[in-house]
Amino acid sequence: MKKIITLSLIGAMTALPLAAQDDQSIGEIITSLVQDNAQLYLAPLPTAIGLAMNSGTFQRAAPHKIFGFDATFSVGAILAPMDGNTYDFIIPDLNLTFPINGTDYLIALDSDLLYPGDRTANNIFGDAEPTTYAANATYAHDAIVTQLTSAGVSSAILAAIDGEIMTLANNIIDAQSPQGIGFGGFIIAVPQISIGLPFNLEVSFRGGIKFDDPEIGAINYTGFGGKIGLNGFLPSIPLIFPAISIGYYSTNLSIESAGATLEATNSILNFQISKSIPLITLYGGVGLEKSSLSASYDLDPGGGLAVIPITFDLDGENSFRTVVGLRLKLLLLTFHGAYIQAADYTGLYGGMGITFR
Numbered sequence: 001m002k003k004i005i006t007l008s009l010i011g012a013m014t015a016l017p018l019a020a021q022d023d024q025s026i027g028e029i030i031t032s033l034v035q036d037n038a039q040l041y042l043a044p045l046p047t048a049i050g051l052a053m054n055s056g057t058f059q060r061a062a063p064h065k066i067f068g069f070d071a072t073f074s075v076g077a078i079l080a081p082m083d084g085n086t087y088d089f090i091i092p093d094l095n096l097t098f099p100i101n102g103t104d105y106l107i108a109l110d111s112d113l114l115y116p117g118d119r120t121a122n123n124i125f126g127d128a129e130p131t132t133y134a135a136n137a138t139y140a141h142d143a144i145v146t147q148l149t150s151a152g153v154s155s156a157i158l159a160a161i162d163g164e165i166m167t168l169a170n171n172i173i174d175a176q177s178p179q180g181i182g183f184g185g186f187i188i189a190v191p192q193i194s195i196g197l198p199f200n201l202e203v204s205f206r207g208g209i210k211f212d213d214p215e216i217g218a219i220n221y222t223g224f225g226g227k228i229g230l231n232g233f234l235p236s237i238p239l240i241f242p243a244i245s246i247g248y249y250s251t252n253l254s255i256e257s258a259g260a261t262l263e264a265t266n267s268i269l270n271f272q273i274s275k276s277i278p279l280i281t282l283y284g285g286v287g288l289e290k291s292s293l294s295a296s297y298d299l300d301p302g303g304g305l306a307v308i309p310i311t312f313d314l315d316g317e318n319s320f321r322t323v324v325g326l327r328l329k330l331l332l333l334t335f336h337g338a339y340i341q342a343a344d345y346t347g348l349y350g351g352m353g354i355t356f357r
Helices: 002-013 026-031 035-042 045-053 137-150 155-160 162-170
Strands: 069-079 086-088 094-100 103-109 120-122 185-197 201-213 217-229 243-257 260-277 280-299 308-315 320-330 333-342 345-356
Touching: 035 086, 035 280, 035 308, 045 069, 045 185, 045 243, 045 260, 045 280, 045 308, 045 345, 069 333, 094 137, 094 162, 103 137, 137 155, 137 162, 155 162, 201 243, 217 260, 260 320
Parallel strands: none
Antiparallel strands: 069 185, 069 345, 086 120, 094 103, 185 201, 201 217, 217 243, 243 260, 260 280, 280 308, 280 320, 320 333, 333 345
């Protein structure tokens, strides 16, 4: 009987996530999921990371003069759509072996009948509570009896082992979906240094820092970019005309947590426009952006089974964004804030900096 129950539990654990606890890190949650559920759980993350990491690239369109510079620190908060914090949890069919008098009988249990009802689960941006799906022991018992009968096991033997069948059915574990972070979005701070070069050029260096977050893990990101001002190539444009530029920026982010590694690649090509009056600059723009996420981890099903290496890639939904912002300059200090709209996501970012020339 112990062998029967053990095989049942191992089969279930390789298909279902381990129980999520309130103090689990994101990495621990990810490494407890098989690939299909992990992809659905993380699906909105590359979009949110891309929108956040591609924010704060500029606070005015005009490039710095030669060797002019600014150092800014921006905090971006991206909010996922309200209906984008859940997914349909996948529970595979359960296969187990039932030995009778030296013969092993393969039993297949339909997951839709074994775990009936709604399968809605929280993704990474969902509520910080797991959802439990109770196994239907009555269905499991009846299905085992039906399949053993079809395999030629006599009614007398089935009557004799009915208690063991019911014990097996009662010991099939409940399925449990993971918990979310309890916040429907992504927040990150991005420092940036920009330096003016000849020919209306400006180069920027982003991130370049590494820190540990107790709930997320080790975070490291770095990036670069630049822009070219177009006004200088069109001398006939009146001075009252806004500054216009074209910029490109790329920022990569990695997260390592409890054996899971996430690598996000983000880039944006944007058209920048701004108009300055004393102290205040109004700026905005549109951009074409791209984001992707690579995940890798080892799934340990337990029960003496071999560790399963899992890797997959996800693409963000973000492709086109608009931004409108305001910058206030007081001597060398600047303060900025902006609103972002892209796909079904909205966001805000703000920060401060030091600027010269």
